[in-house]
Amino acid sequence: MSESTEQVQTARRLWEERRQEPFPDSLRRVTFEGTDVWLLELDIAGCVLRWLDNGGPLDSKNSVLLQSCIEDLERVIPEISDPAAVQYCRRLHRLAVLVSRNPPGTT
Template identity: 75%
Template sequence: MSESTERVQTADRLWQEFRQEPFPDSLRRATFGGTHVWLLELDIAGCVLRWLDSSGTLDSKNSILLQSRIEDLDRVILEINDLVGAQYCQRLHQLAALVSRNLPSTK
């Protein structure tokens, strides 16, 4: 099995696990530096689904969006005081980082 195929399968498994988790109540109205956590999740989820539907590829627009949202999530995670919320965001970050690996650089 190729590394690419294995990565898609791993991401799909992580996505299925992530979807089973309820969005933490502590994050429903949470904003950090003007960033709404629910919007980060929505954008990242959209990119992950596009990536999975395209067998591990993402167009440049969504690649840029994903990289930007990962950077936002990096900042947000540092500010979350709730353990459940922080763990939820860390799992989202793990999934986003897996998908973004080997995408074209946006810088």
């Protein structure tokens, strides 16, 4: 299996896991250092859907947005006390990092 095929399959699997699991109640209306966690999730979801639907790179605006979300999650995750919410956010982070790399068919 090629690296790009594996990247797409992993992204699709993580996306499906994310879709199956509800957003943790413990993170609703939670703000860490001015970052609303539910907004991070929403922004990442939009970028992931664009990446999966287009099978190609994100435009520069969405690439910048996704990188910002990754950095915000890296600051937020250590502050979360609910283990299920930490797991949810780690999976979201992994998915965002995966999508932020060069997608299949790009150089």
